[in-house]
Amino acid sequence: xxxxLFIDILHIDLISKDNRSDIKFKELIKxxxxxxxxxxxxxxxxxxxxxxxxxxxxxxxxxxxxIKRFNSMIEALDVKSTQTHLKYLFGKFYKTYSNYLSQISxxxxxxxLPSDLYLKPNNSKKADEAFIIHxxxxxxxxxxxxxxxRFSNFNEEQEYTQEDxxxxxxxxxxxxxxxxxxxxxxxxxxxxxxxxxxxxFSAIKGDIESRPVNAKILTYNQIIVPDKQTMFSRLExxxxxxxxxxxxxxxxxxxxxxxxxxxxxxKLQIKNFFNERYFPDNKPINDKRITDFFANRYGxxxxxxxxxxxxxxxxxxx
Numbered sequence: 007x008x009x010x011l012f013i014d015i016l017h018i019d020l021i022s023k024d025n026r027s028d029i030k031f032k033e034l035i036k037x038x039x040x041x042x043x044x045x046x047x048x049x050x051x052x053x054x055x056x057x058x059x060x061x062x063x064x065x066x067x068x069x070x071x072x073i074k075r076f077n078s079m080i081e082a083l084d085v086k087s088t089q090t091h092l093k094y095l096f097g098k099f100y101k102t103y104s105n106y107l108s109q110i111s112x113x114x115x116x117x118x119l120p121s122d123l124y125l126k127p128n129n130s131k132k133a134d135e136a137f138i139i140h141x142x143x144x145x146x147x148x149x150x151x152x153x154x155x156r157f158s159n160f161n162e163e164q165e166y167t168q169e170d171x172x173x174x175x176x177x178x179x180x181x182x183x184x185x186x187x188x189x190x191x192x193x194x195x196x197x198x199x200x201x202x203x204x205x206x207f208s209a210i211k212g213d214i215e216s217r218p219v220n221a222k223i224l225t226y227n228q229i230i231v232p233d234k235q236t237m238f239s240r241l242e243x244x245x246x247x248x249x250x251x252x253x254x255x256x257x258x259x260x261x262x263x264x265x266x267x268x269x270x271x272x273k274l275q276i277k278n279f280f281n282e283r284y285f286p287d288n289k290p291i292n293d294k295r296i297t298d299f300f301a302n303r304y305g306x307x308x309x310x311x312x313x314x315x316x317x318x319x320x321x322x323x324x
Contacts, residue, residue: 082232
């Protein structure tokens with residue numbers, strides 16, 4: 007799947023065009039990884055059991071994506087920041103989740119996929135498609151409810167109950183047995199990553215505590231887009247493995263490293279890893295703000311505004 011399964015599965019990687027065999031899906035399931043919640047959820051989904059391998063495969067995919075998006079939401083909003091900034095971030099998640107609900111609703115209507123198709127015993131391709139998209143719908147509702155429930159202090163939008171969501175977004179009465187119910191599992195223990203434990207680099211999703219506080223330097227959450235923070239951590243692991251930063255986040259002053267780091271930042275900029283504006287000042291984030299952030303993050307020797315400007319002019323991004 008591509009960038010956003012909640013959208014791609016509706017418009018790009020269509021279920022109706024997936025003609026892989028049951029045996030192939032069984033093989034694919036064996037290779038699927040599992041995502042884990044970073045915090046205890048408040049809700050869980052009650053849904054019909056997936057019996058076919060196709061349904062199991064897509065259910066696993068949706069579970070993975072839903073947990074990733076839940077974790078990204080927690081990382082972005084469960085932090086110390088200004089009310090203005092947190093309200094802004096809440097609004098972005100609210101807009102994203104609302105769009106999921108609207109897009110799923112349109113798909114179900116346009117493709118004539120009522121819930122009866124998967125609730126009643128039915129092994130047809132259409133029934134598989136209905137099961138998968140309705141399960142996607144359940145996860146979108148759960149994410150929306152988690153957002154509203156956890157971060158209501160930052161909500162300046164319309165608040166909906168689960169019954170309201172069915173009426174507002176799907177033009178239907180809520181089912182007698184709701185898709186989303188209060189979480190019944192055990193508490194999830196949250197463990198923060200440790201840097202350089204036994205010589206192993208662990209990426210930090212946040213500011214580096216050992217760096218001096220500087221009011222002129224934007225914070226991690228002000229710079230990095232919330233949905234991109236997990237991927238950004240993985241890319242920083244690559245910087246470490248390629249010898250550009252050490253296990254303590256210090257820049258390594260080796261020949262060519264400044265150019266590599268500058269190219270890395272330009273590529274992040276092209277891929278929209280950086281917020282367009284920062285709060286509470288609500289000012290645009292320019293190139294100097296970005297390079298100052300990385301100079302502070304990676305320490306002595308990583309000041310690279312000159313290399314950054316040169317590479318940007320030359321349009322070098324590799």
